[in-house]
Each structure stands twice: as C-alpha cells, then as structure tokens.
Amino acid sequence: MIVEMVEEARSMLVLEEVTVEDLVDVGSDKKGGGRRGDDTKEAAAGRVDSEECLAPPANFAMVDYGIYRSGFPEPANFGYLDSLGLRTIVYLCPEPYPEANADYVRSRGIRLCQFGIDGSKEPFVKISKDTMMHALRVLLDVRNHPILIHCKRGKHRTGCLVGCFRKLQSWCLASVFEEYQRHAAAKTRVSDLRFIEAFDISSMSQCLLGAIYRYHGLGSRARRLGYHENSS
Amino acid sequence: MIVEMVEEARSMLVLEEVTVEDLVDVGSDKKGGGRRGDDTKEAAAGRVDSEECLAPPANFAMVDYGIYRSGFPEPANFGYLDSLGLRTIVYLCPEPYPEANADYVRSRGIRLCQFGIDGSKEPFVKISKDTMMHALRVLLDVRNHPILIHCKRGKHRTGCLVGCFRKLQSWCLASVFEEYQRHAAAKTRVSDLRFIEAFDISSMSQCLLGAIYRYHGLGSRARRLGYHENSS
Incomplete structure (x- = not known):
C-alpha cells in the first residue's frame, strides 16, 4: 500500500519535474533524472522565471507511452530532453548528426539509431x-523506450513513421491522416499520405509476434520474422 | 527478472492492442481492457480490415503519461476510448452530457468531472x-488517471487547460503556444494565449505541494492550499 502511494506520488511529481527528495529534503547524490534538482526546487516554490523554463524541440509531441516525436533538437532543447530520460533516438535523415547532438547523446548514454531517409520532395519514392x-x-x-523519433x-x-505505427495500432486512416496533418499543417504531402495508406502492416504484425514470442522464449511456438519473405 | 520481462512485454503488447493471453492462448475471462479480444486476435494475425479499425475522437492526442485530450467523443469513438482504460473524463462545456456519452461513462465506471466553461468567442472572460x-x-x-480532457x-x-498544465511543467511559453496552435490551427484565439500567459502557476504550485504533502501524511510539514488565499 505504502509502495503504491509512493509510486503514485512519484508519478505525480514527474509531472511537476520535482523529485520526492526535493520535497522531503532528503539529501542524495542524484544519478540521472535529477539533473535539474536546484531549478525544480525553485519551480516548486513558485519562483519560475523565464530563464529556467524548459523548451521542448519544435513540433514536439508524445505519441504513446515511452514514444515521443519532434523536429530536430537544438542545444536549447537538451534540458527538456533530459527530463524525458531518453534511452534511444531514431533519427530519420541521411545527414551526419551535428557535433553538439552527437556529444549530447554520447554524454547521456542514449543509443542513436539512424535511418537515412531522403527528405526530397515529391515524388516521394x-x-x-x-x-x-x-x-x-x-x-x-x-527495451528502447523512452524513445524520440x-x-x-x-x-x-517522422509523420510517415508515426502514421505506420498508428496503422499497427489499428487506427482508422482518417485519424492517422488527421494526426499527420496536425504536425505537417500547410506542408502536408499527399505522397506521404499515400505511402502510409499503402504500407502493409500484415507482414509487420507477424514480425512483431515473432519478436514477442522469442522475447518470451517460447521456442517452438515462435513465428518466423515474416517481413523479408513477404516484402516484394 | 521474469516479472520485469512480462511487464515489458505487456507494455509492448499494449501498443498492439494484443493481450498476453491472446498470444499464449491462455483462456481467461477478461475483465476490462480485454473487451476487444477477438478483434485483436485477428489484428495480430494480420487480418485487419477497415471495419475493425479504431477511431480516436477528433483532435485526439496524448498530453503526458495517463493524460489525453480531444474534441467531443462520439459513439464511434467509444471502442477506442475503451482501449485507453479511462478512469476519469474532464468535460469543459456547460451543456449536459449527451445521453449516449452519459451511458458510456456510466457503463464503464468512468468518473465524469464537468467544469462548465462558456465556449463563446472573444472577449474570453x-x-x-x-x-x-x-x-x-x-x-x-x-489517482484520476488515465484521464481524458x-x-x-x-x-x-482544452487548449487553455493543457496550456496551463504545460506552464506547471515549466514549458517555455513559445512551446506552450506552439502546441495550442497545433490543435487550434486557423481557429487560434489570441485571447486564449493571453489567458495562458497570464495564468499564475505559483499559487497552483503551492496547492500542488500541499496536496502532495497531505498525500504523504506529513502533517505538520504540510503547506496550506494557497490558491484561494492568493487568487484575487
């Protein structure tokens, strides 16, 4: 019961960027997640000024539990990214990661997964x-969460990847497109919407099941990763 | 270790709307959260057709862990809402809840918290x-999570409430406004942005701390709920 209460209170505190230790004045050497101890103490006391505020990257949003999306993070956003405790970043451009960003992920032990997708305009092939x-x-x-795309x-x-993810979650295309358009706004590309619509999740579902079965060590029950066989 | 793995796998499965029981063929009478058992089995097998897709309410997004936002949910969205396992709905209009929605929350045991804010246009007083x-x-x-605003x-x-929440999270106003505008688009109201900017979170922070202290039963350390005293 008490554990549950503390856990709930911790969740509540996360919303405010305040740690339990800050509140009950327990001295501790914080490792990760507590980097902003001094700032948050002041925030908790209502002394928030503009210099202490957190700036998420442009076009930032939470996609699902442990999954975030955004535009390119700048150094000004690193403080906010710290608050997410990221384990992985999925970077979808072919260009090398800028030095400041590479230093950041290295110093925080964040795994960088780069998938170089060309950003050229239509035709989006x-x-x-x-x-x-x-x-x-x-x-x-x-195991890669929390993750930022x-x-x-x-x-x-990013909109295409999230769109495919939503299809895996069985979202209607209308809702998938609405979310895509909320982030792309006037830059919406019909070719992206076509890509999402055409993306075949059935082979991906099998791949997923395979991963889950193997993760549980169910041996003979495991389905094979089907997507290489099925992709044409 | 095994508990951790199962927990992780459960989280993973949530993403796909598949329960562990569906995958390992363990028969069980599902209570809550498993309402779509048959559908999800088919989805997992890659047999997703358009009739089985889930439709989130219009303008739906995840705000933070356990917090969602949207436009007015219609009956077509109830299947999706089921997948969120909502405990609370914060409804911000003064109009009575439509019968279909009232029936829905009653049947699911969802707590409805109505704050009747007039939706009239400027001046937004x-x-x-x-x-x-x-x-x-x-x-x-x-304790109210998962919650839908x-x-x-x-x-x-909804944009004003989420904006104030972001201020409590120490977000920069520029980021708060960007998020507001992503959802309001061409309907952005400067009066809403002014409301968010003027909203004083310092008294709210004290109120929050008070709630947290009391929640922990810290008696004499508790701060008083300051917001009634401080609001003018």
Missing part, C-alpha cells in the same frame, strides 16, 4: 518499405 | 482562474 519496417521494429521494442521538421519522415 | 485551478487539480491527481472541438477550452 525514397522511403523503402524495409527501412520503415526496421525503424518500426526499433520503435516497438520497449525526429527528422528535420518532424513533419514528413 | 468566462474562464475563471478558480475553475481552471479546480480542473488542473483533477488533472494532476494521478475534452470540450467541443478540443481547441480552445
């Missing part, structure tokens, strides 16, 4: 089904 | 600070 499936597999593996603007490549 | 603080308190209490379109009233 450069996203291969296999690349998208590989990115989805990284995204779906909870980003490209340059968080509109097209 | 009808949101009282106290109403917003009461709504925020419901939102912040993890909605008004009519999920743009203005």
Whole structure:
C-alpha cells in the first residue's frame, strides 16, 4: 500500500519535474533524472522565471507511452530532453548528426539509431518499405523506450513513421491522416499520405509476434520474422 | 527478472492492442481492457480490415503519461476510448452530457468531472482562474488517471487547460503556444494565449505541494492550499 502511494506520488511529481527528495529534503547524490534538482526546487516554490523554463524541440509531441516525436533538437532543447530520460533516438535523415547532438547523446548514454531517409520532395519514392519496417521494429521494442523519433521538421519522415505505427495500432486512416496533418499543417504531402495508406502492416504484425514470442522464449511456438519473405 | 520481462512485454503488447493471453492462448475471462479480444486476435494475425479499425475522437492526442485530450467523443469513438482504460473524463462545456456519452461513462465506471466553461468567442472572460485551478487539480491527481480532457472541438477550452498544465511543467511559453496552435490551427484565439500567459502557476504550485504533502501524511510539514488565499 505504502509502495503504491509512493509510486503514485512519484508519478505525480514527474509531472511537476520535482523529485520526492526535493520535497522531503532528503539529501542524495542524484544519478540521472535529477539533473535539474536546484531549478525544480525553485519551480516548486513558485519562483519560475523565464530563464529556467524548459523548451521542448519544435513540433514536439508524445505519441504513446515511452514514444515521443519532434523536429530536430537544438542545444536549447537538451534540458527538456533530459527530463524525458531518453534511452534511444531514431533519427530519420541521411545527414551526419551535428557535433553538439552527437556529444549530447554520447554524454547521456542514449543509443542513436539512424535511418537515412531522403527528405526530397515529391515524388516521394525514397522511403523503402524495409527501412520503415526496421525503424518500426526499433520503435516497438520497449527495451528502447523512452524513445524520440525526429527528422528535420518532424513533419514528413517522422509523420510517415508515426502514421505506420498508428496503422499497427489499428487506427482508422482518417485519424492517422488527421494526426499527420496536425504536425505537417500547410506542408502536408499527399505522397506521404499515400505511402502510409499503402504500407502493409500484415507482414509487420507477424514480425512483431515473432519478436514477442522469442522475447518470451517460447521456442517452438515462435513465428518466423515474416517481413523479408513477404516484402516484394 | 521474469516479472520485469512480462511487464515489458505487456507494455509492448499494449501498443498492439494484443493481450498476453491472446498470444499464449491462455483462456481467461477478461475483465476490462480485454473487451476487444477477438478483434485483436485477428489484428495480430494480420487480418485487419477497415471495419475493425479504431477511431480516436477528433483532435485526439496524448498530453503526458495517463493524460489525453480531444474534441467531443462520439459513439464511434467509444471502442477506442475503451482501449485507453479511462478512469476519469474532464468535460469543459456547460451543456449536459449527451445521453449516449452519459451511458458510456456510466457503463464503464468512468468518473465524469464537468467544469462548465462558456465556449463563446472573444472577449474570453468566462474562464475563471478558480475553475481552471479546480480542473488542473483533477488533472494532476494521478489517482484520476488515465484521464481524458475534452470540450467541443478540443481547441480552445482544452487548449487553455493543457496550456496551463504545460506552464506547471515549466514549458517555455513559445512551446506552450506552439502546441495550442497545433490543435487550434486557423481557429487560434489570441485571447486564449493571453489567458495562458497570464495564468499564475505559483499559487497552483503551492496547492500542488500541499496536496502532495497531505498525500504523504506529513502533517505538520504540510503547506496550506494557497490558491484561494492568493487568487484575487
């Protein structure tokens, strides 16, 4: 009961970026997740000024438990990213990661998974089904969470990956498109919507089941990873 | 170790709307959260057709762990809402809940918290600070999670509440406004942005701390709920 209460209170505190230790004045050497101890103490006391505020990356949103999306994170956003405790970043551009970002992920022990998808405009023929499936597999593996997906603007490549993820979650296409358009706004590309619509999740579902079966060590019950066989 | 693995696998499965029981063929009488057992089995096998897809409410998004936002849910969205396992709905319109929605929340044991904020256009003087603080308190209490906030379109009233919540999370105003505008799009109201900017979170922070202290039963250390005293 008490454990449950503390857990609930911790969840509540996460919303405020305040740690239990901050509140009950327990001294501790914080490791991870407590980097902003001093700032949060002031925030908790209502002394929030503009210099202490957190700036999420542009076009930032939470996709699902442990999954976030955004445009390209700048150094000004690193403080906010710290608060997410990221384990993985899925980076969808072919360009090398800028030095500041590479330093950041290295210093935080974040795994960088790059899937270089060309960002050129229509015709949008450069996203291969296999690349998208590989990115989805990284995204779906909870051992990689919390995970941030980003490209340059968080509109097209990120929108396509999230769109495919929503199809796996059995969302109606209308809802998938609405979410895509909320992030792409005036930059919506019909070719992206076509890509999402055409993306065949059935082979991906089998791949997923295979991963889950193997994860549970169910041996003979495991389905094979079907997506290489099925992709044409 | 095995518990951790099962927990992780459960989280993974949530993403796919598949229960562990579906996968390992363990027969069970499901209570809550497993209402779509047959559908999800088919989805897992890759036999997803358009009739089985899930339709989130319009303008739906995840705000944070256990917190969702949307426009007015229609009966077509109830299947999706089931998948969220909602415990609470914060409804921000003064109009009575339609019968279908009232039946839905009753049948699912969802607590409905209505804060009747007038949806009239500018001048937007009808949101009282106290109403917003009461709504925020419901939102912040993890015992109410998972929670859905909605008004009519999920743009203005919902956008204001989420905006105030983001200020409590120490988000920069620029990021708060970007999120508001993503949902309001062409219907963005400067008066809403002004409301969010003017909303004083310092008294709310004290209120929150008070709630947390009391929740932990810290008696004499408890701060008083300051927001009634401080609101003018």
